[in-house]
Amino acid sequence: MQENVSDRLVGTLVDNRYAVQSKLARGGMSTVYLATDQRLERDVALKVLHPHLATDDTFLGRLGREAKSAARLSHAHVVGVLDQGYDGQTAYLVMEYIKGHTLRDVINSKGALPPRLALALIDPVVEGLGAAHAAGLIHRDVKPENVLIADDGRIKIGDFGLARAVTTSTSTGALIGTVAYLSPELVLGKQADARSDIYSVGIMLYEMITGQQPFDGEVPIQVAYHHVNGTVGPPSDLVPGLAGEVDELVQWCTANDPENRPVDGNALLQELRHIRTNLTDSELDLQPPAALAAGPQHPTEVIARISNPTAVMSPFSHPGPQHRPEEHATSVFPATPHAQQQPQMQPAAEHAPFFPPAAVPLSKRAQRKAEREDEKARSRAAATPVRNLREGNPRRRGALWVVIIVIAALLATGAGWFFGMGPGSPGTVPPVANMTVAQAQQLLSDAGFQSRTNDVFDDDVPSGLVVGSQPEAGAEIRKFQPVALFVSKGPQLFGLPKLTGKSLDQAKDELNHAEMALGNITEQFDEAVAAGVVLTQDPVSGTPARHGTPVNLTVSKGPQPLPVPAVVGQDQDDAVKVIEAAGLKAVVAPETVYDKTVPKGAVASQSPSSGTLTRGGTVTLTVSKGPKMVKVPSYIGKQASEARRELEKLGFEVRVNNILGGFFGTVRDQDPVNKDVPEGSLITLTVV
Structure with a gap:
């Protein structure tokens, strides 16, 4: 059904x-x-x-808040969140499009990677996570599928906030994530922090180096069991000769107890780059065994949160009928299963085999650390008295027990106060959105919480007001845990690019690159700027504006075309004035011509004679010398037909007057005759 919905979206708006x-x-x-x-x-x-997520109003509201938090994070190695919305039955997120492939594609095609390549690929991922952690964001679903590698080599991590929004909105307490990379505290339903992302990074680095994930099982709950109860072994078990520092890095990230991991992405980044700098070329370029290929993959799963790790099914027990793993790519385990629905559960200690940690060659740094711990242990042993209290004195032993009981009672009372009414008691984070900082801090203080502030950009909340908190409103935490207040700095503003003098296509590209919108386009004639070039922009370049601000452009249509006036037959001076008044330039040709219809000194012809020119265009005028003078020969006594023919050859117009019917056809008289007259004049013949 979902495939049909997906298919229907292609080609739609x-x-x-x-x-x-x-x-x-x-x-x-x-x-x-x-x-x-x-x-x-x-x-x-x-x-x-x-669709099952798009119909959950609570989830959609949470997704909107998570999308806003992610959108405020702008970093070179984090996929930008651009928009979020709901169109009918379609809930969507809009993200930066990265044309390329994923880290999963790299692992699938290459299998185990040399340490140099693995560390180089993981570095930008950790840097991006470090920026997110500094901004108070936790990813919760770090995996190779969410690491995008662009065709130009850029590496970015995406999907911030989605797993958190889905996890927190489920009513059953189920947890959504990729089971192969889930940290133990997420599996157990405990509060996640930056160190949960670090655990996922460690699993991912292990897979990049060995080509395999450290834990596997027939069903997802078995993998989750290993995360809670097992220990990630050193990658050198599968890649002999691997540098001890790389083993330590992986196992530092994947420590079962979050307290033993790097505190956040920035702390891990420092150590990662230190190791990359100090390893030798031979250690960095170590080629993994050819047999190491990409191991099994686990898709995003919906699994139950495990409240008691000893009650988790042994990964070697088989619940009910067995199915092939590919038949259940996504497994669903209820959060609070009943006995009749749950396979028989056994304490993990009775069935889970014990795997002793492999011997890992210690690096010099690890050796020095071990030596320091050994010295501390010897110092503590030396300071511990080896003599017992004097035996045989019951009164002293009784007094000692009284003191011990009193101290224990005081401690119990103090612990009860601390966790019941004191700083360790639970409390609900109050809503602080759209309050002033002073109001929010006072409200948190009244509720028993301490707070710190972080400035963030926000397009919707005015500057100086609180955008939200982390943990967010409604979360139940211990009162000694600090609450981070995100204070709006107003919308993030960016200087508008300079578009004047560029073509319209170039201006559009500049606006797209700056993530600004194209506003209204107005065209106007300009005598100095070619057509299609931007003349002005509004707002002007350098104006601070938020992303998506429309910019209006005025674009040149080039010089304005001017009609060419017709001046043939006009006096030369008058014709020049008419052409210049039209914004054009008149040029008189040096040669004059005879014209039997145009008087001397008038314009006989012009070029061009019609159409349009741009301002200052040239019109060439040719001036008439008037008609040409031709001498009229005498044809008296000659036949009229011959006389007509010869006169017409000379360009004259001939008219014949017949006397007595012109019976003889002889010219008796001619007017004019033997005179110079203008070409084309009328010659009258009298014929008898």
């Missing part, structure tokens, strides 16, 4: 703005399309959520 071109990929929560933003004339990635 979503929200009257996004023209869907083709389907790019399909995942556990959404389908991604290539679309064109018709307003900004650029390609985008349109992520359309599956």
Whole structure:
């Protein structure tokens, strides 16, 4: 059914703005399309959520807040979130379109990667996560499918906020994520933080180096079991000769206890780059065994949160009828299964085999750390008294027990106060959106919370007011945990590019690159600027504006065309004045011509004679010398027919007057005769 919905979207217009071109990929929560933003004339990635998510109003509201948080993060290695909306039954996210492939494609095609390539690919991912963590954002679904590699080599991590929005909106307490990369605390339903993303990075780095994921199982819950109860082994078990520093890096990231991992992406980035700098070329270029290929992949799963790790089914027990893994790509486990629905559960300690940690050669740094720990242990042992209290003195032992009981009671009372009424007691984060900082801090203080502020850009919330908090309103946390307030700096403004003097196509490209919108286009004639070139822009270049601001352009139509006036037959001076008054230039040809119809000194012809010219265009005038003078010969006594023929050859007009019917056809008289007359004059013949 979802495939049919997806197919119907291709070729349609979503929200009257996004023209869907083709389907790019399909995942556990959404389908991604290539679309064109018709307003900004650029390609985008349109992520359309599956129908069961699009009908959940609570989820849609949370998704909008998560999308806003992600949109405020602008970093070279994070896929930008551009828009979010709801069109009928279609809920969507609009993201930056990265033309290329994913890290999953690299692993599938190459299998295990040399350390140099693996560390180079993971570096921008960690840098992007570090920027997100600094802004208070947690990804929650770091995996190779979400690492995008552009054709030009840029590497970006995408899908911020979606897994969090889906996880928090489910009513059953189910957790959505890719089971192969889930941290133990996410599986157990505990609060996630930046260190949860670090765990996923460590699993991903392990897979890049070995070509395989560290944990596998017939069903997703078995993989989740390993995350909670197991330990990620060193990659060198599969890649002999791998540098000890790389082993330590992977196991540092994948420590079961979050307290033993890097605190965030920036802390991991420093160590990662230190290792890349200090490893030798031979260690960096170590080729993994040819037999290491890409291992099994786990798609996005819906799994139950595990509240008691000892109650998790052993990964070696087989619940009910067995199915092939490919028949259940997405598994659903209820959050609170009843006994009749749940396979028989056994304590993990009774059935889970114990795998002793492999011996890993320690690096010099690790050796120094071990030596320091050993010295501390010896110092503590030396300071510990080895003599027991004197035996045989019951009164002293009794007093000691009284003291111990009193101290224990005080500690219990203090702990009860701390976790019941004191800073360790639970509390609900109040809503602080659209408040002033002072109001929000006072409200949090009254609720028993401490707060810190982070300035962020926001297009909707006025500057100086609180956009939201982390944890967000309604979350229940211990009161000693700080609450981060995100304070609006107003919309982020960018200087408008200079568009004047550029062609209209170049101006459109500049606006797209600056993520601004094309406003109204006005055309006007300009004598100095060629057609199609931008004359002015509004607002002017350099004006601070938010993304999507429309920019109006005035574009040249080139010089204005002027009609050529007709001046043939006019006096030369008058004709020149008429042409110059029309904005054109008159040029008189040096040669004059005879013209039997145009008097001397008047314009006999012009070039061009009609049409249009641009201002200052040239019209050439040819002036008449008047008609040509021709001597009229005498044809008296000759036949009239011959006389007519000869006179017409000379360009004269001939008229014949017959006397007595012109019986003889002889010219008796001629007027004029033997005189110079203008060419074309009338010659009268009297014929008898």
